Amino acid sequence: MAKLHSSINEVYLSPRARSALEPSLTDQDQIRNFCIIAHIDHGKSTLADRMLQLTGIVEDRQMRAQYLDRMDIERERGITIKSQAVRLPWELDNKTFALNMIDTPGHVDFTYEVSRSLAACEGAVLLVDAAQGIEAQTLANLYLAMENDLEIIPVLNKIDLPAAQTEKYAEELANLIGGSPDDCLRVSGKTGVGVEELLDRIVQRVPAPTGDINAPARAMIFDSVYDSYRGVVTYVRMIDGRLSSREQIQMMSTRAVHELLEIGVISPEPVVTKGLAAGEVGYLITGVKDVRLSKVGDTVTTKDKPAKLSLKGYAEPKPMVFSGIYPIDGSDYPNLREALDKLRLSDASLVYEPETSAALGFGFRCGFLGLLHLEIITERLEREFNLSLIATAPSVVYQVTREDNTEFIVTNPSEFPEGKIKVVKEPIVKATILSPKDYVGTIMDLCQTRRGTMIDMQYLGEDRVQLRYQLPLAEIVFDFFDQLKSKTQGYGSLDYEEAGYLPGDLVKVDLLLQGEKVDAFSSIVHKDKAYGHGTKITSKLRELIPRQQFEVPIQAAVGSRIIARESVRAVRKDVLAKCYGGDISRKRKLLEKQKEGKKRMKMVGRVEVPQDAFIKALSSDETSGTEKKK
Amino acid sequence: MSASLPLGLPWPESNLIPPRFDDLKTFHAYVHIPFCEFRCGYCDFNTYTAKEIGGLSQSSFHESLITEIDASAKILENSGYQKRSLSTLFFGGGTPSLFTSNQIEQIMTSLKGHYGFLPDIEITLEANPESASPKYLEQLAAVGVNRISLGVQSFDPKVLATLERVHDPDKVGPILKAAAELGLESSLDLIYGAPNESLDSWRKTVEIAASMGTGHVSAYSLIVEPGTKLARQIKVGELPETDDDLDAEKFEIADQVFQANGLPWYEVANWGKPSKHNHAYWGSADWWGFGPGAHSHLSGNRFWNTKHPLSYQKQLANGSPVAGIEYIDARTNLEERLMLELRTSTGIPLKVLAELGIIKSTIDPFVLDGSLKIENENLAVTAAGRLFVDRIVLQLLTN
Numbered sequence A: 001m002a003k004l005h006s007s008i009n010e011v012y013l014s015p016r017a018r019s020a021l022e023p024s025l026t027d028q029d030q031i032r033n034f035c036i037i038a039h040i041d042h043g044k045s046t047l048a049d050r051m052l053q054l055t056g057i058v059e060d061r062q063m064r065a066q067y068l069d070r071m072d073i074e075r076e077r078g079i080t081i082k083s084q085a086v087r088l089p090w091e092l093d094n095k096t097f098a099l100n101m102i103d104t105p106g107h108v109d110f111t112y113e114v115s116r117s118l119a120a121c122e123g124a125v126l127l128v129d130a131a132q133g134i135e136a137q138t139l140a141n142l143y144l145a146m147e148n149d150l151e152i153i154p155v156l157n158k159i160d161l162p163a164a165q166t167e168k169y170a171e172e173l174a175n176l177i178g179g180s181p182d183d184c185l186r187v188s189g190k191t192g193v194g195v196e197e198l199l200d201r202i203v204q205r206v207p208a209p210t211g212d213i214n215a216p217a218r219a220m221i222f223d224s225v226y227d228s229y230r231g232v233v234t235y236v237r238m239i240d241g242r243l244s245s246r247e248q249i250q251m252m253s254t255r256a257v258h259e260l261l262e263i264g265v266i267s268p269e270p271v272v273t274k275g276l277a278a279g280e281v282g283y284l285i286t287g288v289k290d291v292r293l294s295k296v297g298d299t300v301t302t303k304d305k306p307a308k309l310s311l312k313g314y315a316e317p318k319p320m321v322f323s324g325i326y327p328i329d330g331s332d333y334p335n336l337r338e339a340l341d342k343l344r345l346s347d348a349s350l351v352y353e354p355e356t357s358a359a360l361g362f363g364f365r366c367g368f369l370g371l372l373h374l375e376i377i378t379e380r381l382e383r384e385f386n387l388s389l390i391a392t393a394p395s396v397v398y399q400v401t402r403e404d405n406t407e408f409i410v411t412n413p414s415e416f417p418e419g420k421i422k423v424v425k426e427p428i429v430k431a432t433i434l435s436p437k438d439y440v441g442t443i444m445d446l447c448q449t450r451r452g453t454m455i456d457m458q459y460l461g462e463d464r465v466q467l468r469y470q471l472p473l474a475e476i477v478f479d480f481f482d483q484l485k486s487k488t489q490g491y492g493s494l495d496y497e498e499a500g501y502l503p504g505d506l507v508k509v510d511l512l513l514q515g516e517k518v519d520a521f522s523s524i525v526h527k528d529k530a531y532g533h534g535t536k537i538t539s540k541l542r543e544l545i546p547r548q549q550f551e552v553p554i555q556a557a558v559g560s561r562i563i564a565r566e567s568v569r570a571v572r573k574d575v576l577a578k579c580y581g582g583d584i585s586r587k588r589k590l591l592e593k594q595k596e597g598k599k600r601m602k603m604v605g606r607v608e609v610p611q612d613a614f615i616k617a618l619s620s621d622e623t624s625g626t627e628k629k630k
Numbered sequence B: 001m002s003a004s005l006p007l008g009l010p011w012p013e014s015n016l017i018p019p020r021f022d023d024l025k026t027f028h029a030y031v032h033i034p035f036c037e038f039r040c041g042y043c044d045f046n047t048y049t050a051k052e053i054g055g056l057s058q059s060s061f062h063e064s065l066i067t068e069i070d071a072s073a074k075i076l077e078n079s080g081y082q083k084r085s086l087s088t089l090f091f092g093g094g095t096p097s098l099f100t101s102n103q104i105e106q107i108m109t110s111l112k113g114h115y116g117f118l119p120d121i122e123i124t125l126e127a128n129p130e131s132a133s134p135k136y137l138e139q140l141a142a143v144g145v146n147r148i149s150l151g152v153q154s155f156d157p158k159v160l161a162t163l164e165r166v167h168d169p170d171k172v173g174p175i176l177k178a179a180a181e182l183g184l185e186s187s188l189d190l191i192y193g194a195p196n197e198s199l200d201s202w203r204k205t206v207e208i209a210a211s212m213g214t215g216h217v218s219a220y221s222l223i224v225e226p227g228t229k230l231a232r233q234i235k236v237g238e239l240p241e242t243d244d245d246l247d248a249e250k251f252e253i254a255d256q257v258f259q260a261n262g263l264p265w266y267e268v269a270n271w272g273k274p275s276k277h278n279h280a281y282w283g284s285a286d287w288w289g290f291g292p293g294a295h296s297h298l299s300g301n302r303f304w305n306t307k308h309p310l311s312y313q314k315q316l317a318n319g320s321p322v323a324g325i326e327y328i329d330a331r332t333n334l335e336e337r338l339m340l341e342l343r344t345s346t347g348i349p350l351k352v353l354a355e356l357g358i359i360k361s362t363i364d365p366f367v368l369d370g371s372l373k374i375e376n377e378n379l380a381v382t383a384a385g386r387l388f389v390d391r392i393v394l395q396l397l398t399n
């Protein structure tokens, strides 16, 4: 990262537009709206950096890598989680343009962010890492862009890398979207090479918006974010007409009227404007405090001259995995509720409802878009709200029908109904896996053990293969991706989409500590895997649970049948019997450390269970539980 | 003395450490002699095997210690401490028996001059059997040392070899006999749990120790300290790992044998006639620790010297050799008391628990399961609870 900056300075970068066009007074034919889409880590945000610099809206000395990744968690993990829209001035053939660029996330959990951004654009820069080639989210995002009728501009990035295979991948890209390999621009987001040409190409190729400037205002909400200082900030793409500050606006779905307190564009900080007009992208502030009152997908119009027809909205993101979130200290429950309420203000995809666990007390069953989303939300809850939490192993949603025809929707394995079961249906996904051809066999084995059915297989280039599988979501949600990565030396990539429900031969495996069922450890697995699962979880817990003053038997059971057992032997001694002389401070520091450690323990009955055991026990990560026990 | 020093605040520029608590405690001195002939494989104490380090020599190192003693007296006086005579004095190491009795005497003279000795002062010197001849003991007795603590560790030559101890276990008997004849009290240090030490070997060690007529025994469980040769040997598989369960059994064996031989248990690692000096540590009394890496406690001021003898000497010449100081507040003081006093057979006054806000319902489960008992307004561990003190303290403070 540090090196990045010095190399930028080696290239001459200067703003090309002498004056920016004034928002709300810009002709639509001078506007270009595009987003940057790619597989994760192919360099979208870094390319966006160069655009910010080249167009002069961020000065060199204020530049930092991935400027638009503003959240701490984005910066720490080096990934984009939220889309960011920025207005850039650009000049071509003595004509000034306003470009709206949207940097999007690449991770599959945040695909819904991409689809929202696409609806605000007429074009998409499809970025491909020239050292990696086409990967699963390249395809997924390309298809999304095509469904939205966007002009696709293919671009190979990172051509500065010694490992770049520019020609080969240009050909692959051409095969994929048609046209010649020469149509594919070659850039480096790192050095800035080719970025000017790219901006020119965007002006030339992306169609200008064609809204009706005289029609009643219609603006599509594509993002809505809660900000503790400013309340809800709503990002819109103006389709028709115009909005001006101090106007009364109306949400078309609810007919709710709000005063427009502030309107503006992001460039790359908020810039207040007089208004926004058809074709433009910008933000609105109305003083509402809850994003649900300014909902993504809704259409904004004015109270005085309301539009008749609202714009087509977006499908709401649907949670794919559920996990129970519990405070370690039960008295934190109200704080957890408050924290979730606050987080939901900026993340409408987060859903939750209260639940109770015999083992863990009061908590919430939360729905997430995927495991990364789960990880990020729990991390933000802990960090931003100073909570110490337990997350139970993620589960998908099952549809269970009993012999008596009562139906159950099971988001929590411990709520799996008792009694005779007629059928259990589980969610299925259609997975697309891309990989060099050498790994096809390995991938097929992996999908096989995960109960997959192959749909088809197809070559995308001379050695790149696309495999499509139908797989139970439960089989891939947890560690499938890690397995895929390690079995393909990092070359395999995965994308998936929902594909309905199918019956499966599924059973609930319970876990018992000291003979008592611990609901938080229950899981639903395929019948043939129950034994393996039981053995794995009991032996993992034997490693994870520290020795207590008494023996702790651990058993796994299906119904009343015990399928695996282990035990944690009682500890016989827990006292430091060394001569420490007068060094009391050292001994006290040790005690302080133990106190901290204890905060990460949850009492389950009489047994102290480490906070992370609830996830680790069910993960296949072999390195977990390395703490040695004798 | 420990491998790494805790982080603390810098020594105050004022050079003052006023008392932080009202009650006046007894006053004690610890003198650290940071030299050994040979570094034992398991040891991470602050000790050095060179005779000369830079410009520093073992034979004149007592002069630095005396410089610190002179300075300490001024600091205590200026800080407003009442003048108190010493209740105990402990020469520890390292191997204090590498100092000549003359060096010991000069240190004692300085301490006595500045502070004075109480009539029943306990003056202990840690000695290794190989450097503690009857003749040397006689010289020590002559300069006023009245208690000898002998680093025996084991009577099993195989265990001694694992521990890399260089002494001959047969020398221990005669040394103790000589000590007794000179009127010196004595104590033995033992270590249990060395790799490959069998239960039998340990039983023999404690039986021999108990039969030697000493009035006091310390038995420590071997701690594999990071960075030691022992840790490396275990890591590469040259030696087997230590085993906590076996250690527990060895503790019980030791306890059984010592108690049967008139050495009552009084602290996690100690049996016999209690050492007054140890009680100063456990009872949060006041002591000044002289020498490199030594720790002091004076009425809520805990501080420790820089570890290396050379930098100790240099810093002493320019001012204070203290590497860090910590100011103990009332709450921390109470927690320390719980942590230390619950290790002893006397236990901790219920009053202290009340002040800590530890309520009856937190204590009761331990009384019920038989690990704690209440006697004479004190809470103390039972025979069953002794080996769980650290866990019990943690639970009392966090439940």
Ligand SMILES: Nc1nc2c(ncn2[C@@H]2O[C@H](COP(=O)(O)OP(=O)(O)OP(=O)(O)O)[C@@H](O)[C@H]2O)c(=O)[nH]1
Pocket (backbone or CB within 6 Å): A004, A038, A039, A040, A041, A042, A043, A044, A045, A046, A047, A066, A078, A079, A080, A081, A104, A105, A106, A107, A157, A158, A159, A160, A161, A187, A188, A189, A190, A191
């Ligand atoms: N050598 C080289 N490295 C690049 C280039 N562009 C990006 N990178 C590096 O690739 C990594 C990923 O870059 P990002 O810009 O964060 O990628 P992204 O596509 O925005 O990633 P997500 O938002 O998480 O999907 C970073 O380490 C960048 O420094 C390039 O042109 N050349």
Ligand SMILES: C[S@@+](CC[C@H](N)C(=O)[O-])C[C@H]1O[C@@H](n2cnc3c(N)ncnc32)[C@H](O)[C@@H]1O
Pocket (backbone or CB within 6 Å): A577, A578, A579, B042, B043, B044, B045, B092, B093, B094, B095, B126, B127, B128, B150, B151, B152, B153, B189, B190, B191, B220, B221, B222, B223, B224, B225
């Ligand atoms: C201050 S030390 C050194 C005294 C003296 N030099 C000797 O070794 O005999 C006092 C005692 O601590 C014990 N000891 C030293 N290192 C230890 C370790 N790693 N684990 C347990 N006890 C230890 C030994 O019993 C030793 O006698």
Ligand code: SF4
Pocket (backbone or CB within 6 Å): B035, B036, B037, B038, B039, B040, B043, B044, B045, B047, B093, B094, B095, B128, B151
């Ligand atoms: S003699 Fe004592 S202080 Fe010296 S190295 Fe051995 S155990 Fe450590």
Ligand SMILES: [Mg+2]
Pocket (backbone or CB within 6 Å): A044, A045, A046, A069, A079, A080, A103, A104, A105, A106
């Ligand atoms: Mg990014």
